[in-house]
Amino acid sequence: MKVKDPSILNAVTLAYVGDGAYEILIRKHLVESGIVRPNQLQKTATQYVSAKAQAALITRMQDENVLTEQELAIFMRGRNAKSHTKAKNTSTATYHLSTGFEAVFGFLSLSYQDSRVVELTNWCIEKVESGANNEYRFR
Template identity: 55%
Template sequence: MAEMDFKQVNGIALAYLGDAAYEVYIRQHLIEQGLTKPTKLHHLATHYVSAKAQAALIALMEEDQLLTDEEWEYYKRGRNANSHTHAKHTSVLTYRVSTGFEALMGYLKLSEQTDRLAQLSQWCIEQVEARRTEKDETNN
């Protein structure tokens, strides 16, 4: 897609695409772990793709200064977009932050920055797994 074209796409549309693009990485990762039962796959995927998880990942990205200025701009475009849907199991703020996360991923997909999309998705997977490991160790 031409540079001018994707720069005109609104934050909600970017989030729509980003949700799907990021989820493909998560689904592939889970299947590569040897998981095959749909119920288990869905349950585990929510640790990566829920609004709460995505909001936590954005906070870590900010803490680690992981994103470029341009990437932050696309995140903010999604976060600040007027959505006609509402948060189901989370606060409005968390939902908006997760929409920004998805818009960032949509921007990377639409602008054909596949290496960067893969890099950030892998980083997210590693962060979620580290948090799950810490949680498991705390519970044992």
């Protein structure tokens, strides 16, 4: 069943889908780059997929005007969404930013904008791997 208009879905639902969509691309990237040991995969993946990393990446996306107006609106809905889940190992503010990040990926995935998902994921990979995201670290 195809979702007719993902933009009307609950932002937490978008984030749920976006979490998986983004993470699978990161996992594929890590394995394709030669990391195959499970412990190393998990440790390396957190540089990309943790709430702290996602909060830093979405903040940088905003600063560099990477997002379209529609993506920015989806991000804000996700950031402001009321979730019944508590932040683990991070601040509530960081958790909300990462929920917004994931909502963008969920929206793009559910609207079959696969090339944009890949484009944004590649942008994130480049920022993490170049160390350019270090100045945006969150606690």
